[in-house]
Amino acid sequence: MRNKKTPKIFLASFFLFSFLPLMVFADSQAESRKFFIDSSYDVANREQILATNKKVSSKAYFYVENDWFNKLEDEDKITVEQTLNSLAQEFDEVIYPRLTEAFGPEWRPGIDNDYRITVLFHQMKEGYQGYFNNGNEYLKIQNPISNEREMVYLNTDALFSKNINSYLAHEFVHLITFNQKERLRGVIEEVWLNEARADYAPTLLGYDDEFQDSNLQQRAKTFLSHQNDSLTEWLGEEKDYGVVNIFTHYLVDHYGLRILADSLKSSKVGIPSINESLKKAGFSEDFSQIFDNWLIAVYLEDCSLNEKYCYKSPNLKKLKISPSLIFLPSTLKTQFSLNYSTTFWAGNWYRIVGQEGKLEVKFEGVPDVQFKVIYVLCQNHQECSVDLMPLDNSQKGNLSLDDFGKEWTSLTLIPSLQGKVSGFDGRENYFPFSITASITRENQEQEIIAQLRAEIAQLKA
Known part of the structure; x- marks a missing residue:
C-alpha cells in the first residue's frame, strides 16, 4: 500500500493539464490492454503486463493480469469473478461516495476524460498489497511510461483476502490526494501524512469494526513491535504504517475527521497543514501538544487522569506500549x-x-x-x-x-x-x-x- 511518486515531473508541467483528449472511448468488458507497472513492486520485476477488463462498474474498471488469471484453477477463477463483482459494488456504493464526501473527489474526468478509475491487479512481491503511481496522471509527452488514466494497483493476492475492501480504499485515497494537493494546489504531501489519511480509510468505512484480522489489528501489532519508530521518518517499511495508523486514530478520536480532511485541502503540507486545520476548527492545542498527549496515552491509557490520555475507539482501548x-x-x-x-x-x-x-x-x-x-x-x-x-x-x-x-x-x-x-x-x-x-x-x-x-x-x- 505504497504511494509511488514520479519526481522528475515538475509542478510547472501542470499547464499541460489543459491539453487533454477531447474524446473518450470507454473500456469494454473482456478487452485486453497493456499496462505499465512498477518493477520495484512486481513479483518478477516486470515493467509491462497484459491484463483483461474483468468487470465494469459505474465508477471503475477492474483489470486482472492475464498470465496470473489464466493459470488459475476453474474454481479459483469463479472465486475471483465473484470477488470482483462484490468489490465493484462496494466501490460504487460505499468506498467511492463516502471517501469523496470526506476528502473531496479524484480528478474527474481526469487525464483520460473518463469518469471511471482503473483498478489493476497484478502479481506483487511479498509484503505489498498495492500502490499508487502519480506518473499515470501525466501525458506521455511528460512521462513516457504513463498509462494516462486515474488508476491504482492491487496485488492479485488481495483477491483472496478478507481485507480487499480496505486495500482498495487505501489506494483510492492516494488518488484523491493527488488531485487535492498536487493538481489543485501545486504541492506534494509529505509521505507520512499521505499514508496516514489513506490508512485511516478502512476505519472510516467501518471495515475495522470487526477487529480480528482487520487492517487496524495488523497495524496495532506492528506498532507494538516497533513502538520507537518515528511518525514522520518514512522508509517505506511495514513498521512505518504501524505508527502513522495508531497516531492517526488518536488524532481523529479526539479532534475529528475534519482535521484530516481540512489539512488535505490546505496549500500547506505535513505538520503545518495539521496545525492550520486545528486552528481553523477552534482547537487550542497544536500538533506538538497532541503528540505529547499521545505519547502519554499509549503508555498510561487512563481516561480518569485526563481525557486526552486514552483512546476513545473501543478497538484501541487496551493498547499500551511496554516501556x-x-x-x-x-x-x-x-x-x-x-x-x-x-x-x-x-x-x-x-x-x-x-x-x-x-x-x-x-x-x-x-x-x-x-x-x-x-x-x-x-x-x-x-x-x-x-x-x-x-x-x-x-x-x-x-x-x-x-x-x-x-x-x-x-x-x-x-x-x-x-x-x-x-x-x-x-x-x-x-x-x-x-x-x-x-x-x-x-x-x-x-x-x-x-x-x-x-x-x-x-x-x-
Missing part, C-alpha cells in the same frame, strides 16, 4: 548511566523502578537540537502524575525525589525530539542522549561500614 525498564537493585552499586539515540517525532519510554531512597535522575541531550522530556510518576500503576522536566540551553535536566519507592513506585521518562516540522523525505538523522539514575538509601553509610566490617571479619577467619 524499557531501568531497574535499580538493592545493592551498593545504585547508579546507572545509559546512552540512547532518537530522531524527530519518535516515542521513547523508560520506566525506572527499584529500591527505596532518594532518587536522582539526570537527562543529557545534545545542544544541536531541542529535546522535550515528559515524566510520569506512578504509585503501583494506580495513581499517576504527569509533568515536564525543565531542560537548560545545553539540553540538560534533572529530577530529585526524596521518597522514591514509598510515595512513588515508578518514574517513567518520555523524551522526544520535536524541533523539525517540515521537509521529511526519507531517512532522518539520529541524535544521542543519556539517562543517569541513582538512589541513595537512608542509613546507607552505616550499611556500607557494616558490610566492610563483615568482609574484614571474613578475611580474618
Whole structure:
C-alpha cells in the first residue's frame, strides 16, 4: 500500500493539464490492454503486463493480469469473478461516495476524460498489497511510461483476502490526494501524512469494526513491535504504517475527521497543514501538544487522569506500549548511566523502578537540537502524575525525589525530539542522549561500614 511518486515531473508541467483528449472511448468488458507497472513492486520485476477488463462498474474498471488469471484453477477463477463483482459494488456504493464526501473527489474526468478509475491487479512481491503511481496522471509527452488514466494497483493476492475492501480504499485515497494537493494546489504531501489519511480509510468505512484480522489489528501489532519508530521518518517499511495508523486514530478520536480532511485541502503540507486545520476548527492545542498527549496515552491509557490520555475507539482501548525498564537493585552499586539515540517525532519510554531512597535522575541531550522530556510518576500503576522536566540551553535536566519507592513506585521518562516540522523525505538523522539514575538509601553509610566490617571479619577467619 505504497504511494509511488514520479519526481522528475515538475509542478510547472501542470499547464499541460489543459491539453487533454477531447474524446473518450470507454473500456469494454473482456478487452485486453497493456499496462505499465512498477518493477520495484512486481513479483518478477516486470515493467509491462497484459491484463483483461474483468468487470465494469459505474465508477471503475477492474483489470486482472492475464498470465496470473489464466493459470488459475476453474474454481479459483469463479472465486475471483465473484470477488470482483462484490468489490465493484462496494466501490460504487460505499468506498467511492463516502471517501469523496470526506476528502473531496479524484480528478474527474481526469487525464483520460473518463469518469471511471482503473483498478489493476497484478502479481506483487511479498509484503505489498498495492500502490499508487502519480506518473499515470501525466501525458506521455511528460512521462513516457504513463498509462494516462486515474488508476491504482492491487496485488492479485488481495483477491483472496478478507481485507480487499480496505486495500482498495487505501489506494483510492492516494488518488484523491493527488488531485487535492498536487493538481489543485501545486504541492506534494509529505509521505507520512499521505499514508496516514489513506490508512485511516478502512476505519472510516467501518471495515475495522470487526477487529480480528482487520487492517487496524495488523497495524496495532506492528506498532507494538516497533513502538520507537518515528511518525514522520518514512522508509517505506511495514513498521512505518504501524505508527502513522495508531497516531492517526488518536488524532481523529479526539479532534475529528475534519482535521484530516481540512489539512488535505490546505496549500500547506505535513505538520503545518495539521496545525492550520486545528486552528481553523477552534482547537487550542497544536500538533506538538497532541503528540505529547499521545505519547502519554499509549503508555498510561487512563481516561480518569485526563481525557486526552486514552483512546476513545473501543478497538484501541487496551493498547499500551511496554516501556524499557531501568531497574535499580538493592545493592551498593545504585547508579546507572545509559546512552540512547532518537530522531524527530519518535516515542521513547523508560520506566525506572527499584529500591527505596532518594532518587536522582539526570537527562543529557545534545545542544544541536531541542529535546522535550515528559515524566510520569506512578504509585503501583494506580495513581499517576504527569509533568515536564525543565531542560537548560545545553539540553540538560534533572529530577530529585526524596521518597522514591514509598510515595512513588515508578518514574517513567518520555523524551522526544520535536524541533523539525517540515521537509521529511526519507531517512532522518539520529541524535544521542543519556539517562543517569541513582538512589541513595537512608542509613546507607552505616550499611556500607557494616558490610566492610563483615568482609574484614571474613578475611580474618
